[in-house]
Amino acid sequence: MKFSFLVPAGLVLSLAACGDKTPPAGQAEAQEAAAPAQVVLKSGEDVYKQVCLACHASGVAGAPKAGEQGGWAALADEGQAVVTAHGWVGVRGMPPKGGRADLSLEEFARATAWMARSAGVDWQDPDEHMLHEIREEEEKRIEELKKRR
Numbered sequence: 001m002k003f004s005f006l007v008p009a010g011l012v013l014s015l016a017a018c019g020d021k022t023p024p025a026g027q028a029e030a031q032e033a034a035a036p037a038q039v040v041l042k043s044g045e046d047v048y049k050q051v052c053l054a055c056h057a058s059g060v061a062g063a064p065k066a067g068e069q070g071g072w073a074a075l076a077d078e079g080q081a082v083v084t085a086h087g088w089v090g091v092r093g094m095p096p097k098g099g100r101a102d103l104s105l106e107e108f109a110r111a112t113a114w115m116a117r118s119a120g121v122d123w124q125d126p127d128e129h130m131l132h133e134i135r136e137e138e139e140k141r142i143e144e145l146k147k148r149r
Helices: 006-018 027-034 044-056 069-078 080-089 105-118 128-148
Strands: none
Touching: 044 105, 069 080, 069 105, 080 105, 080 128, 105 128
16 A cells, blocks of 8 residues: 555646657657658749850850840740740750759749749749649650651
């Protein structure tokens, strides 16, 4: 019977621990390490500055210049999904993905929209619907290119 006083004390300590939300030492770090990393997409302007500027600032090989309406006005008639998909796959002198394999389609599409907007074309950053349209156009473009080979 000398342990009878421990039962109520143990119950009190157990209940007190229920409200403690602090994970044991090391567990918080393990949970953070196991959580998927949040992907931060680059803005269209950032991608332009890092990738596209080399050709689209000066118009190398006929690339439509950012901020210049002429070339972008003609492309606007083709539509945002078509122009973006063709650039993504590679078109004329432009390599696929602008030569940057690490770009996501959304980042590439943001850069394309940014350049078009800089030239007065009303293209917005792509939403899920636009990205779907771009993917459909990408498939069509790849099939066209296969037929030409």
